[in-house]
Structure formats: structure tokens, C-alpha cells
Amino acid sequence: MNQSNDKYCISVSNLRKEYGRNKVALDNISFNVEYGKVFGFLGPNGAGKSTTIKILTTLLNPTSGTSHVFGKDITKHAMEIKKKIGVVSQQPSSENNLTVERALDLYGLLWGIEGRKRKDKVNEIIDSFDLQEIRYTKNDELSIGQKRRVQVAREFIHEMDLLFLDEPTVGLDPSARRMLLDYIKNQVKSGLTVFFTTHIMEEAEYLCDELAIINRGRIIAFDTPDGLKHKYSENNIIELKIKDITASSILPMIKTIAIDSQIEIDGLYGFKINSLNSQQVLTKIIESLTKNNIKIESIEIKSPSLEEVFLDIVNDKK
Known part of the structure; x- marks a missing residue:
């Protein structure tokens, strides 16, 4: 993959997009994406994700602000930028009367890939995306998941330095989803840069090097997946199970220890305790249980998932 100096x-600085007087789709957002990284752009529906992609792929002009791709201003070098990027949008492809193989071949032809090289590339993509069984099937006979797999696969026909993926796994089963994510990871190892949107937080955590969360046109959080969880997760959950005595019988004692915590009885012998100072609370609980000769079956402290953190951030910023 080629890289600019x-x-x-x-590189995006104070990017703004307005529709009329009252609709602000992007409210002066700024961020940078490093070469050879997967950048996750997360947000609820209508947050501004697709608008951002349309601007960065030169399909839509911003109201104000600047955006550079490969170090070039997108408003001045649109054609040059388009030659080096790939885009998988949420819009379905329209080659309904073409077989999968023919659609891939035609896409390669449109990108100027010649003869034998194009044929080899089509075969490679069919193998990589497990499309052998539907190779000669027409697009309008495919399932939604199969159509999406072909739509994503065809973008890898041509050489590119930057790939925009707008919720690429929608409609895919778990096996196809994991195959796609692993394929993207391997391409990134070769230098590809990826701009990735998704509603599935497990995907973002598995694939992305950095994440930005956008809501109502504003970027409200930016960090690595682990960094976001560490920075924005205030509470940890203590999962505690005891022996020989029911949880309800010692609930009053637990409440006196975990004063500012949310306490939930979990089954006959268990507790789930959502606590801001989980380690201190747990230490006091263990001391009290030991003092009262109450046996402990198991203890586990769980940090919030990325999905829980995402929901907390978005809800706090609404």
C-alpha cells in the first residue's frame, strides 16, 4: 500500500454539514486516522456517520471545515483520491441479472484491471470470501446475507490504500461475519487503512485500533477500545456466591457494607453488586463474611463491556 508523506x-478539522437552516448533521467535528489502522466510527442512527463517509469519499460537500485524505484536500483532489479508496455503503448493489462471478469480473473491468490478472483476482476473491457455491448464481436469487457478502467482496477486486466500510456485516451470519473481520485484519497487516462503522460493539473491539463516538453530529468520545472502557466505566460489578446460607439472609449485612452500591440477589446464594469502589467494597465484604464464618463459593469482578460503556456515553451526552 502506498502512503503519503x-x-x-x-485528517478532519472543524467539519460541518448543514441541511437548510435547522438541520445540523455534523457540528464542527475533528479527528485524525493514522495509516495502516482500523478507525471505528460509532454512533446511534442519525448521529452523522454516513454523512461523514459521504463527505470523505467526495460524494457530498461540507458546509465548512477541512478534510484531507492522503494529505490532499478532498474538495480540490476528488478524482485523485477516488482512485485510491474503496467504499462499501449501506445501499444494496444493483447487478440483479448478473451472476456473482460476472458481477465481480465487471467490477474489475470498471477499475481497469486487465485480462488474466482480473480473472485471477476474481478467483482469489471467490475463494477468500467462500463464494464458490454461489459463483454462478444471479444476484437477485441470493439471500440478503449472500448479497452483502458479495458487495463487500467485490471492493477487494481493486488495489486501494483506504477502505470505507459502512456497517459491512449487516445481514451476515456469525461465521461470515468473523471471516470478513479476519480478512480485513489481514489486509490491514499489508498496509490498508480502514474507516469502519458498526452497531456491533464486539466487532469494534475485535477490529478497531481507535474509536470515535459521534452523537447528534458531535464527537463525544475518542480513544482505543480499552481506553474508552477504562476512562468512561465508573462502576465494576462484583459477582459473589456464598455457601450453606441464602443470599437473602445476609442482605442487610451486605447493604451496610456496600452503602452506595446497587445490590441484586442473583439466585439462591449469589449477589451482583454494582459498585464505584469495587475493590474496597469487596475487601470489606470478605472481611465481614470471614468474621461471621460464612463460606465463599466464588468471587469475580467484571468490568462493563464496550457496549455498556457506549450506551452510557451516548445517553449521558443526549
Whole structure:
């Protein structure tokens, strides 16, 4: 993959998009994407994700602000940028009368890939995306998941330095989803940069090097997946199970220890305790249980998932 001398593959500064007087789709957002990284762009529906992609792929003009791709201003070098990027949008492909093989071949032809090289590339993509069984099937006979798999696969026909993926796994079963994510990871190892949107937090955590969370046109959080969980997760959950005595019988004692915590009885012998100072609370609980000769079956402290953190961030910022 070729890289510009510019430090960032994508650089956005105070980007704004207005529709009329009352609709602000993007409210002066700024971020950078490094070369050879997967950048996750997360947010609820209508947050501004697709608008951002349309601007960065030169399909939509911003109201104000600047955006550079490969170090070049997107408003001045649109054609040059388009030659080096790939885009998988949420819009379905329209080659209904073509077989999968023919659609891939035609896409390669449109990108100027010649003869034998194009044929080899089509075969490679069919193998990589497990499309052998539907190779000669027409697009309008495919399932929704199969159509999506072909739509994503065809973008890898041509050489590119930057790939925009707008919720690429929608409609895919778990096996196809994991295959796609692993394929993307391997391409990134070869230098590809990826701009990735998804509603599935497990995907973001598995694939992305950095994440930005956008809500109502504003970026409200930016960090690595682990960094976001550490920075924005205030509470940890203590899962505690005891022996020979019911949880309800010692609930009053637990309440006196975990004063500012949310306490839930979990089954006959268990507790789930949502606590801000989980380690201190747990230490006091263990001391009290030991003092009262109450046996402990198991203890586990669980941090919030990325999905829980995402929901907390978005809800707090609404």
C-alpha cells in the first residue's frame, strides 16, 4: 500500500454539514486516522456517520471545515483520491441479472484491471470470501446475507490504500461475519487503512485500533477500545456466591457494607453488586463474611463491556 508523506491518512478539522437552516448533521467535528489502522466510527442512527463517509469519499460537500485524505484536500483532489479508496455503503448493489462471478469480473473491468490478472483476482476473491457455491448464481436469487457478502467482496477486486466500510456485516451470519473481520485484519497487516462503522460493539473491539463516538453530529468520545472502557466505566460489578446460607439472609449485612452500591440477589446464594469502589467494597465484604464464618463459593469482578460503556456515553451526552 502506498502512503503519503502526510502523517495521517485522514485528517478532519472543524467539519460541518448543514441541511437548510435547522438541520445540523455534523457540528464542527475533528479527528485524525493514522495509516495502516482500523478507525471505528460509532454512533446511534442519525448521529452523522454516513454523512461523514459521504463527505470523505467526495460524494457530498461540507458546509465548512477541512478534510484531507492522503494529505490532499478532498474538495480540490476528488478524482485523485477516488482512485485510491474503496467504499462499501449501506445501499444494496444493483447487478440483479448478473451472476456473482460476472458481477465481480465487471467490477474489475470498471477499475481497469486487465485480462488474466482480473480473472485471477476474481478467483482469489471467490475463494477468500467462500463464494464458490454461489459463483454462478444471479444476484437477485441470493439471500440478503449472500448479497452483502458479495458487495463487500467485490471492493477487494481493486488495489486501494483506504477502505470505507459502512456497517459491512449487516445481514451476515456469525461465521461470515468473523471471516470478513479476519480478512480485513489481514489486509490491514499489508498496509490498508480502514474507516469502519458498526452497531456491533464486539466487532469494534475485535477490529478497531481507535474509536470515535459521534452523537447528534458531535464527537463525544475518542480513544482505543480499552481506553474508552477504562476512562468512561465508573462502576465494576462484583459477582459473589456464598455457601450453606441464602443470599437473602445476609442482605442487610451486605447493604451496610456496600452503602452506595446497587445490590441484586442473583439466585439462591449469589449477589451482583454494582459498585464505584469495587475493590474496597469487596475487601470489606470478605472481611465481614470471614468474621461471621460464612463460606465463599466464588468471587469475580467484571468490568462493563464496550457496549455498556457506549450506551452510557451516548445517553449521558443526549
